[in-house]
Amino acid sequence: MPLDVKDGLKVWQRRDRNSQLAIWAVQFAAVAIFVYCWQLISDKTIWMFVTDAPRQAADMASRMMPPKWDYLSTLWIPVWDTIAIATLGTLMAIVMAFPIAFLAARNTTPSKTFIRPIALFIIVSSRSINSLLWALMLVTVIGPGVFAGVLAIGFRSIGFCAKLLYEAIEEIDETQVEAITATGANGPQILNYGIVPQILPAFAGISVFRWDINIRESTVLGLVGAGGIGLQLNASINTVTWTQVSVILLVILGTVIVSEWVSAKVRHAII
């Protein structure tokens, strides 16, 4: 423990000189990077618009009031579509993520040198492309509509579910697998009786968690034409009917809060 002598008294210090200097250097570099990045963004910003923004925001808020409540009756079908996109997309994702997770987990993959990297690449590319980008591509290919939304959510979620699932598979208790192997079980039987029961709670938890995230994401897919409540949001913003926009925002808020509550309850019940 480093001590400093000040006026003949020993004073405790948290760190010795070298680590203190190292921390200062890191902090200095971080501040420098931050200032540099801020400078670059600020060059591309028209500050007049920014200083004007509070007035604009007040103006927008005043035009959103009061919400046009009778618009609500036309929103039930888009809300239903949004939930259907999230649910069916999640379903599609977990069906496809299940085998990929087994191929990617270090302890169950058939080949560490060939198949595991492929499975990991599928996981990474599915994860790094946002569902909105997937939707953009799918709308170009199969046309606008709910189906493109379902596929977009599905493709995006495969990587997420498979990643969490293969981490769960790698953390299983090997002694149970060994016990099943000792009874003379073959490969599929080991999988079915030794591994699957151990990861089933994690699997259910991951699915519900992803469903909750997908509800949130499917509300915006309509911006690129892939169905759901985003279509109405986009249309209302383009026609500057702000009283409808506020209703849509409230509906999205309600849907997201309800789905979060459901997902928290279900996960609480599982774990």
Place this chain on the structure above:
Amino acid sequence: MSHPTDSLTGRRWKRPPFIASPLLRWGLAVGAAIYLAVAFGTMEVNWSRVADGLPRAQRFLASFFPPDFTSRAEDIFDGILESLWMTVISTVVGIAISIPVGLGAARNLAPRPVYLFSRAVLAVSRTFPEIILALFAVKLFGFGPFAGFLALSIGTIGFYGKLLAEDIEDMDPVQAEAVKATGSSWFQWLNYAVQPQVMPRMIGLGMYRFDINFRESAVVGIVGGGGIGATLLTSFDRYEFDSSAAILLIIIGIVMVVEYSSGYIRRWVQ
């Protein structure tokens, strides 16, 4: 699967079901089946359009290869850099703001009114997806990276503040009490009792949020929030799919690099 012991015991072993209560089990199964049937029924799939899309998908994928990194290299480079700045700034600013909000939202730290207020801030900034925030930021602040930066920062506050508050609520009260017993002031107490307990996890989560922000910065451009998303959208609109493929590959590459380095830093910190 009959077994020699079956005849001795008179019954067969069956795997215990995942959901113990049979009523709940069958209820959930029937409910799920009905919901799926209705959901599929109401989903209007234009199958002829989808069938049209299949050869189109083939051409689409074919035009992705080989990815063209060169002909739009300058635009792509600018877009990627803009995304990276936006990610850095919004992560830093978001985390800086989320620290006081997170402290206020921890039940064992803050008085009740502050707690409720901070929780409300977190709930509102968490519910809306970044794209919707970006949409409104673009309306208010004009096109460009500033709008994207604001949207990502607000998203970061909701995410990071909530996790920070939960982590503080889970901390070991014994250490906190020991530091308090030395007669420390509130800030000293925060610095020596609370911060060391939550720091390792929070650094990891900060790296994770950086990763998320980069991925999101690729889409805020679609609604005009600057970054690589704008370049990507333009390349789609011009049917220059080989450039789009190049952009997507670069995004995947950067996400992989960030993910691996964040995993490395997290191991180093813990």
